[in-house]
Amino acid sequence: MGDTLQIILNVLRQAWGALTLFIVSAAALAMLAKVLSTVGASSIGARFMVYESLATIAAVVILVLVAFVGIPPIVRAVATSIPGAPGCGPITELGTFASGLIAAIAGVRMMLAVARTIGGAAIGGTAEVSQALIEVVEALFGMLLVGMAIPLIAMFFTGGCAQYQLPKSGNPFWATPTY
């Protein structure tokens, strides 16, 4: 399981690298596209203001800063907060496997949300900082919930080890513990 986890993490690391490179190119294009739209509008007589273009550039830079400076510490925090090995036997392996994957998937998904927003801005859309941040928080919260659910489900369905058992208060689905 450990080798498999490392291979999957390697693929996710490469996905992270590809997404960061994509974000860099898309951000540069998004800034240039906004300048082009403002200059193009002024060439046909429209009175667009310079600040509109500069505001979009600022939004793109803020998004990239959030992605490149804010997301890595969040992913590290998620990785340390997810319980690693609940229960015993195969559940321990599954727990370790899942806790390694959850943080990586959350990181890639957060980066993907930012890349999607900046990619949209690069082809002429608006750079909606709020939408990207909402997606980032959704990914973070979802992965944290999953991280909390893993040990509980493991204990609930398998009985787990004696030190991890929940109270048995009349639950008909509670498995008989095996010592």
Next chain:
Amino acid sequence: MFFAFASNVLQLVMDRTVAAGFFLSDGGGGIFGPILDQITGYARDLWGVFVGLIIIAATLGMIVAVLRGTGGMLVGGSKETTVALISVVGIVLLVVVAFVAIPQLSKMITDLKPAAPF
């Protein structure tokens, strides 16, 4: 090990995928290298197109502004002339931002690019 068979099969598949990816790419983007190379190529082409269009649009925009200002002067409208001058300054400012500030910002963003935190 309870899940040994799954581990071996998955490892074999992933090893082959990663090996195929490295053969196809230049080694920079891993298994996503070929796609990334294409996207980067398109982005470079698009950058060139944008730069050309900005030059054309800025030239036309300044000509339109000068025409508007000259027309305003012709009929004695000082406000039109002032607005035309401001438009020219705005266009020049935008072009400076596009050709000087954006490449610097892009370099800064490239330097900030983080390694995978997992």
